[in-house]
Amino acid sequence: MLQACLNGGRMRDFHPALPFTATEIASDAALAVAAGARELHIHPRGPDGAETLEPEHIAETLQAVRSAVPGIPVGLSTHWRIPPGGLSRQEPIRRWTTLPDYVSINLIEEDAEDMIALVLGKGIGVEAGLWSVSDAQRFVGLKDAAKCLRVLIEINEQDIDEGLRAAAGIQAVLRQAGSTLPILMHGDEASVWPIYSEAMARGFDSRIGLEDGNLLPSGRMAGDNAELIRAALALAPR
Template sequence: MLQACLNGSRTAEEHPALPLTPERLAEDAADAAALGVTSVHLHPRDVIGAETLAGPEIATTIATVRAAVPGVEISVSTNVPGHRETLIASWGPLAAGRPDVASVHAGDPAWRELARALHRVNVAVELVVGAPADLRDLPGGISRVTVTATRATAEPLLRLVEPLGLPVLLHGADADAWPVLTYAARLEHHVRMGLQDTLVKPDGTPARNNAELVSLARRNQRARAPR
């Protein structure tokens, strides 16, 4: 699987093509889907551009993106301030406005409670592991583990998560984004790419947009696929 990570916590000042509104996220998701992406990860924003888990903003963003890419998995982040369990509980009746998956960071002291809250509203969990963590007694509803790593930390983190028997998505950020993608593709793990993870192409020059990054990631992934 190649997932497109469209915006993350970045601001509009960081890149002119960063999608923040539901309409721009839908456009970038459609461009990524045309390149073969089957999952998009995004950070919904409120009217002032702040990340949010509030039901109305989640519903508007997810429904708008889903209309543009029916059949593509939509993942959101829960790594935002606020009473997250209460906000997640409000997603239950959202129907087409409810995400398919939400990421929960294993370094968050409340991650098990968040995972259970997501399970109660029928949203699968993407468990994010970026450092050694206690992964015993996993709650239900975890669909995969996303490992955030540098090239140096990737191997020990994989040794931690691979025994769980869940699909693994391995990615890096900024200077590590492309080296880790290459490594993950060689291991045949799921990968991701987009403006959340890096603003530049493998040669270090600025990327035009998410579509360019995804296209280059797809080419990299195919080049390292077993023949």
């Protein structure tokens, strides 16, 4: 399965085609799905262009995306820096009434266990974001670990060998714990395509999009998210 990560916390100085508004995100989602993406990961924005968890903006964006690509699972970020930030970001999430299919929750964040319980209690799936061996060790010890939708192995290292070692260490912890959760693995910037290739070789799901990087495998800047998706699928095993 290939997931499209459309925008993240990036700004348009990173790429002019980054979608911000609900309408832009929905239009970009339609193009990404037409290119072959089967799930979406998005960061809704408020009127000021900043990331937001406020229920009205979440609802507006989810409704627009689901209208554009009905039946496609849509996930959101809950990362620590999204306003109001830190532990306080749990409060707007409690008020969500229009719900995503899943959210990503990073185990490096101090309230990860509480966040997992909160969103599972609302019937939302969880992608458990693991950046390191210590994140993996924390995750497998959680009482709700097996209830998560999948493990999200997120490689932030820019040195490829370091990134591959980090990925292997995380996988080892999961194996030793007997985890049977699906794995989605992806890189960031310099590691996007090497980690994507590693994910394909191991039969994992992966993701591609302007949240993670703006370059094609050739090193040329992609025109948009759809072009990144097409490039990824061209590299996938047939």
